[in-house]
Amino acid sequence: MADYDVIVVGAGLGGLTAGSLCAARGLKTLVLEQSELIGGCCSTFEAKGYHFDVGASIVEVIRPLETFFEKLGLRLSDYIQLIPCDPIYSFVTPEGKRFSVPQDLEETMATVKRVAPEDYDAWKRFTQLGMWLIDYSLDAMMTSPMNTFAEALKMAARYPQLYRILPFFLSNHESVMRRRFTNNDLLTSVSFQSYYAGAPPYIGSGIFGMIALSEHLGIYYPRGGMISIPAGIMRAGQERGLEVRIRCRVERLLMEGRRALGVELADGTSVTSRAVVSNLNGKVTYLKLVGAEKLPGWARKAVMSYELSMPCNMVYVGLKKRPELDAHHTLIARPGLREPLKVMNSAWDNYYKCGVIPRTEMSLLCWPTEADPSLAPEGKHALNWIRNTPPPYAPLGENWQQAKERMKEEALEDLKRFVLPDAEEHLDYLEISTPPDFERRLLSPQGAIYGFLSDLTTLAMFRMNNRSRAVKGLYLAGASTHLGGGVPTSIASGLVAGDYIARDLS
Numbered sequence: 001m002a003d004y005d006v007i008v009v010g011a012g013l014g015g016l017t018a019g020s021l022c023a024a025r026g027l028k029t030l031v032l033e034q035s036e037l038i039g040g041c042c043s044t045f046e047a048k049g050y051h052f053d054v055g056a057s058i059v060e061v062i063r064p065l066e067t068f069f070e071k072l073g074l075r076l077s078d079y080i081q082l083i084p085c086d087p088i089y090s091f092v093t094p095e096g097k098r099f100s101v102p103q104d105l106e107e108t109m110a111t112v113k114r115v116a117p118e119d120y121d122a123w124k125r126f127t128q129l130g131m132w133l134i135d136y137s138l139d140a141m142m143t144s145p146m147n148t149f150a151e152a153l154k155m156a157a158r159y160p161q162l163y164r165i166l167p168f169f170l171s172n173h174e175s176v177m178r179r180r181f182t183n184n185d186l187l188t189s190v191s192f193q194s195y196y197a198g199a200p201p202y203i204g205s206g207i208f209g210m211i212a213l214s215e216h217l218g219i220y221y222p223r224g225g226m227i228s229i230p231a232g233i234m235r236a237g238q239e240r241g242l243e244v245r246i247r248c249r250v251e252r253l254l255m256e257g258r259r260a261l262g263v264e265l266a267d268g269t270s271v272t273s274r275a276v277v278s279n280l281n282g283k284v285t286y287l288k289l290v291g292a293e294k295l296p297g298w299a300r301k302a303v304m305s306y307e308l309s310m311p312c313n314m315v316y317v318g319l320k321k322r323p324e325l326d327a328h329h330t331l332i333a334r335p336g337l338r339e340p341l342k343v344m345n346s347a348w349d350n351y352y353k354c355g356v357i358p359r360t361e362m363s364l365l366c367w368p369t370e371a372d373p374s375l376a377p378e379g380k381h382a383l384n385w386i387r388n389t390p391p392p393y394a395p396l397g398e399n400w401q402q403a404k405e406r407m408k409e410e411a412l413e414d415l416k417r418f419v420l421p422d423a424e425e426h427l428d429y430l431e432i433s434t435p436p437d438f439e440r441r442l443l444s445p446q447g448a449i450y451g452f453l454s455d456l457t458t459l460a461m462f463r464m465n466n467r468s469r470a471v472k473g474l475y476l477a478g479a480s481t482h483l484g485g486g487v488p489t490s491i492a493s494g495l496v497a498g499d500y501i502a503r504d505l506s
């Protein structure tokens with residue numbers, strides 16, 4: 001008899017969601033996490049009294065999170081306190097002008113009319129179509145299994161109007177935006193979300209163009225930092241019998257032929273199970289935990305065909321003075337920036353792909369203490385700064401330790417220019433996480449924060465399946481599965497994987 005019904009490798013959002021669902025359905029379930037922190041990229045760490053978010057900075061599209069707690073017969077608000085963030089963004093234009101985008105769509109229309117009057121009618125049409133599509137397709141796209149063409153067709157039969165979303169799937173992010181808008185500032189505000197696909201605008205799927213609209217459904221910050229989301233999911237699961245072990249690294253899967261029978265830990269201990277869920281990057285799962293030599297040829301070739309998403313640099317800042325910011329999120333465009341789509345594409349082709357660390361042209365500044373002052377010592381503030389221009393994993397002719405010092409100087413100059421003119425006098429903490437840091441801490445290969453890039457060839461049934469076709473008893477959750485990386489999508493992947501396991505083991 002197996003030690004457990006289900007073993008989950010990795011306490012990320014997808015893994016914890018799947019594990020908690022399995023436990024709630026009476027399956028003896030164990031989650032194994034190699035780090036001392038749960039949540040993966042959706043986590044929070046402490047340094048010098050400040051609490052910094054590792055990567056994820058807000059949660060939007062909270063329907064998958066609500067669905068999880070509903071499936072357990074619980075209320076989301078009893079486990080996670082979500083603080084609304086309004087405005088959803090503030091923007092600093094290349095000319096130094098600032099404007100904010102409120103959550104309310106009518107108020108946003110007024111902002112667009114003031115900032116980009118030539119695109120007002122186009123924005124209105126985009127909003128009308130996009131919000132209808134989001135409302136109609138949210139549950140269908142995010143929480144329905146789409147591992148096979150049969151499942152995709154079944155979903156399409158249930159939601160016949162989904163054909164209207166096909167043009168977004170069949171287009172890249174750049175073409176979706178260029179067909180609609182011409183104003184430079186408005187294009188910047190709806191273009192940077194391409195990086196949420198782990199790719200530049202000319203590669204990333206056009207479906208990610210919907211993010212600029214979905215955020216008007218509300219964006220939220222969890223009290224206690226981003227780690228409160230996986231912590232709330234885990235607590236709900238533990239109340240249903242879920243067992244979680246941290247600092248417990250899985251070395252490989254136990255295999256009998258092409259069936260997963262459990263895991264072998266780094267200390268040599270074997271733990272058996274009827275099913276295994278991997279929340280790790282899909283390439284790590286198949287090539288390391290399973291072993292390339294144990295995969296059929298077609299599966300090995302398929303796994304190798306996936307291209308990793310871009311990594312990122314994160315700057316963590318502690319200030320002894322309130323920053324001069326207007327919103328939880330501020331998108332900053334460097335002076336002189338023109339044609340944002342071209343700049344993003346050029347940074348990918350001429351820097352990232354060539355192994356050169358680029359200058360940061362756009363960055364996303366997150367201000368968590370605006371929502372929750374308890375995340376810093378009294379009177380102080382924590383900032384998480386995503387340097388959006390994708391960095392290479394291995395810089396050409398430079399090592400990351402040297403580059404960090406140069407990047408700290410650049411970050412300080414940007415702090416003085418965009419955040420606080422006397423920032424140097426009030427700087428209390430400044431540290432940087434680079435792609436190798438993310439790889440070491442999260443076991444994310446080359447620091448790929450969104451698993452794989454997301455284009456037409458790597459979405460829905462073309463992405464790695466939640467139920468493995470190559471290894472029986474193996475299930476996948478997290479950024480490697482449809483719809484890719486992100487808080488709501490990772491939770492949704494856990495819902496799908498958990499449902500599969502409950503059916504298969506019943």
